[in-house]
Amino acid sequence: MTTAGEDRTGRKRSTGAFVQRPDLARRVATKRFFAKIVLLSEKIAPKTLWPLSIAALFLVLAWFGLYRHMPDFLRLGVVFVLVFAFIATLLPIARLKWPTDNDASRLLEDRNGLAHQPVGVQEDEPAFDTPFSRTLWKEHQIRMAERIAALNAGLPKPDIARYDRLALRAVPALLLAAAFGFSFSNGAGTIADAFRSQPTVGPLNPDIRLDAWVTPPSYTGRAPIFLTGRDATNRDAVSVPQSSRLTIRMTGGDGGEEVTFEPEMAGALQKLAPETTRADSASGDVSVPAQAPLADQPLAPRTFAMDVTESGMITANGEQWLFNVIPDQPPSIAFDNMPRRAVNGALEIGFTAKDDYGLKEAHAIIEPIGVAEGATALYPPPEFKLDLPR
Template identity: 40%
Template structure:
């Protein structure tokens, strides 16, 4: 059994293979460390000069000289690695095993013995050697090659590498400021006007309806600024030569927008034949393309290369805005845009009819900055409305709004539509709210019948019905004429007042001979007067004058009219007329 154990060949474990690879890498790093440290130092010096903006401040000769010295230092480090007395030697397998044995403090070279063979071919010597290998393999546990020993203190006894590292970190932070430099400064000729000589004023003005103060920006603003949607970014640069302004949206896949100055946008509009001062939309659109040429030369030639420049941009989404030249940054700001949501409006209850016949609406409106106005939209219900030709537009319903503010509030409105040709019609009513940004919100649509004045006289009801039919569809003129003929067929027996009979005949003739819509509209108004006369006689006319006088008086009081100003129609006279007519009736 022992003879079989001695004859077994030792095989390296996976752990030993990993130890040899890490030891090889550590030894290779140690032997190449002087060259690596030299290259890192020269690269750090180059970045320090670039990020501190020193290359931009140097004359061309000095800049080329400094670059040459840095290049010589880098070349010397590489030459030391390849051709010097301490040139790089790749560690051999024996060197690696020797390093492991030395670091692991193994005696009698147990690791190297596993790879050696006896010099004699004697079987006894071979068996003895295998037994020696087996016993040495018992010591191959917990092997390590140790960490790389770079010994940088021998190369840099004064610790200058720490100073270089500190300057590198400081220059990197400095490069993000308005005076910071860029790597490209070392290879490009600097501008004649330095960035340090530019004055940059930037601010953001939120929309007026948000009631927020403008935000003045500084180059040190690193935190994202929260602004309302539609805020206007304004920028003024004391010298606009080679200045670029770009807005990069935060959403994925969006392309950056190049913003042109106000003067360039106006020149582009003039070159395109638009004339005048372009609006914000023109400036934004002009930012996506170069100004077109005009007959006198390029548009850019009409704008001075240097001098102050003004920029404006409407911020519609989150993103970052960068201002800078090819060599330095003049400012960078990030904006988180608060979206302006659409207003909301909804019925709080079913539309109802007041005692005086007016339509009463109760609703809730809301918006993040307040609703500017609201209205009710009316559409005729039914299939017949598709091909109809109405003589009058749907009545305008302006809704009263609660005190302006954020959130949801309740509103009430009473609209008198009893005299409208649409009164009594089957309609679909939708409430619409609009905010200062022009965004609209709509409620659900309700089908209803508009309130109408109730006529007790059958003849008056028939006239009002035909009036509504004619007003909502002028194509039904023939039908209305036929109905009026039927009503007046035996008027001497059924119409007590001859005046009403003559009025019906007159309106019938006007409708039958009408050549345009204006004549039909006058007939519609005439039919309303006829219906009122049939129902109330002269009393209804006096009531109308009294109501008109009250409305004029109320309007004058709301506008602050003084006692010396002439009053509108005399309400007392109208009231007296109403009493006289009532008595005569």
């Protein structure tokens, strides 16, 4: 028996039983294609252990907020090492080759428990081309073809345990699961921390007193949050509603101190300017710009304020506060059913409405339809106030 799948030039040509049975050839070609995918998956899976572990370590450091506390040189060094190692561990995957037809045939025969190579025999020809040998060989091919009618490549079986006998792959997986759960907490970091330079924090000036607080919008019903007097700097993030008012009152110092805000999404560092002071006058309070004190006069307290509309970090006199902004979703309202006439003849409107912080009032806007152009209404549309449940 000889294999005649290629000619002397190395080019593939159809031979054997596949020439007389093109339907069988197409079916086997499809099965071989899936078998090649299975073989390639089995080769790739063990080689992804290192890239996935390195990617998991990168996410663990980010979600646990460790990048945020690293000096810039250490943070950049760690990121460079992780990125370089990730790319280096991908190179063995790029060098993998697509499996051959013979490899796919052997897989199909092994997975389906077929002896005597029933797949490969369909493309083979007898070594001695005599009438008897050709007839005998065709009969053998027909019998083997009946055995490959329903081949199944099965699922990939990469046998990863053979490459990781100590099961160390579980360590980055467990750390990643813990970091993912921690990422929803107030003290969690973000992936952007790995690529964002931390602001330079000046030394604490003991002669300066800071009073800082956040006032949520009045419609939220939440109490102000006092920031000073807490445990320490770099404390857990403070969750505040969107558009909350941050106020920092600074007393003492020489007037050159800065209050900065760094957005979480790698935005430009913003410097807060002190608010204007207020002076009493006969006509009421008048705002005047803050002026530098005389040499023999103490510096007046300065007030810095801003609306917190995005997450970020505030730095003042060496102290830092991290904010997580809670997005304010707009209120929603919809008809519960079609408007109808009540028993007493009044208009009855069923509706459902909701808001993050509760609803205070709701109104229905009634507008006429089919109004002629230039027509003037004799009276305005009715005002309809909706009754909210208590």
